Amino acid sequence: MEDMAPGSKHALELVKENVPTDYASHLRPKKKARHLCSLGTGEVIHVLSYNALADRVDEFEFVIQGLARSLYSMTSAVSDVRVCHPKVGEVVFIVTFVSKAALDKFKLGPQVEFEKTLEGLACNGANFEASGTMMPAAHTLTSLLEYLKKNVKGDDHNAHDVREVSKEIERWFPRPGEYDKYITLDPNDPKKYTRNLIHGDENMDVILMCWPPGCKSTIHDHDTSSCWVTVVEGSVHEVQYQLPQLDRKFLEAEQKDPATAIGHCGKLKLVNVAELDTGGVTGTYANNDIGIHRVENRTSTLACTLHVYAPPLKKMKIFSEEGTVHVHVASSSKGCEEGGCDDEMCRKPWEKGIFDVEAWNKQV
Known part of the structure; x- marks a missing residue:
């Protein structure tokens, strides 16, 4: 899903600035709670x-x-x-x-x-x-991250078992107590979406994206990366387009200096519009073989989505409906100060596991 639109670096910086939570609280949807057993x-x-x-x-x-x-x-x-x-x-x-x-x-x-x-x-x-x-074998955020660290590796989307990873992400039961600390918004720009890093390494970035009412991303690709997304709160729409033809000028410029490449593309062809909602279809997957897309919050309440980019996106093409294309280059910073924390001391007791299941399975 959406990643590195211009200005998103500032969005990451918001986590450090201790933006008041009241601004986000009044935008959050008042929908019927999702039930754990609905995942079973x-x-x-x-x-x-x-x-x-x-x-x-x-x-x-x-x-x-x-x-x-x-x-x-x-x-x-x-x-x-x-x-x-x-x-x-x-x-x-x-x-x-x-x-x-x-x-x-x-x-x-x-x-x-x-x-x-x-x-x-x-x-x-x-x-x-x-x-x-029957209670399902649902993931906590911690167990989902542990699964992703073990199973999402490689230099491009062809290295991934997309179907299996998608199934595991769908098994996450989001609890506000797990992800509330990653929700940050810019009170000075009510339509700006924010990117809040949960985990990052050489194989992937896991990001919570917050979508205020009425906001939407650019139309973009994902370079060589896989992009999994699941809605955590509220509802968003994915608008998918076929990857257009790029002109020779852009392709030549991208080879010489990707950071400044600008050119033209063919007319964008709409392929599909899909709603992701906590009460319905919750997840999707994208890569450049599938197409390009934008994400929109068409509701009057806040929406939050979890994104897994593997490997981490270093650059992406931004497309306009007027037929232009340019490359945006960016990188994600990591650490507790961005809202993510892998420190065992920061975890709640139940996140560490009740007992050593792997040891049990090996010995018994």
Whole structure:
């Protein structure tokens, strides 16, 4: 997505100037919160636990063996069935349904029927019952960065497994407590978008971009880089164009001195306009083989997007609808002062992990 339009260096400097957060706060959208489980499959787990009456254990065991066999035979509207037998006289049924509607149908039918068979055998029906949507293996911002550091490497977009990286980025569940510190705006220029560095190394830059109401980027390319983007807050539109033909004058100038290359291009051909919204399609990917684009905030509230540029963009072509093109050269600075921090001491306890999963997987 958008990166280095003229003036964006100043936008990075804003992070250092302690811009008041009040300006950003009143622009932030008041939309329904995104749910963590919306990143998962939508499956619903139903757990039922029963204990036998002390003098009816043998009969209880006989009945639950039959119930277990019946549950294991279920194939319609279920994706998994497990039966736990902690000890004689106790059973736990764990059934995973493909939807809440399927669970509701089960509770009104089969569950009523098999609980009738347990009457007089179990202690007052189920001693425990719970159901809920299956929690996905969602990323925190920290775990997403760790994944990206390990898996996004190379000199150009051809080195990347675009599909897999896109899937992992989509698994991030943005929490304001993770990204609020990267939100900065310029109160003196209400239509200026800002670029706030979260992480940068030789393989990529990870940037939170803040889009005030009504602002839009230039039309630009991404040189040899991959560009992944996911909307964090609000809604933006990506306007995509086919890469136009460049004149010989520009191509020759770009070879001699990219920083000053200016020329002409063919008419821009609109290819697609797509909305990225926290309640719908959240992510997209771009490189020069796909086309060029601009990003727009067409709403009356603030929008925030996370961008991964790999490798970091050193230069980009800026196109105008009047048929001109020029090269913009820039670089990103790094460090805590730009809003990004990789210091372990700065992380919250849950960001460090509850236990060493890799060690467990190797040893057990």
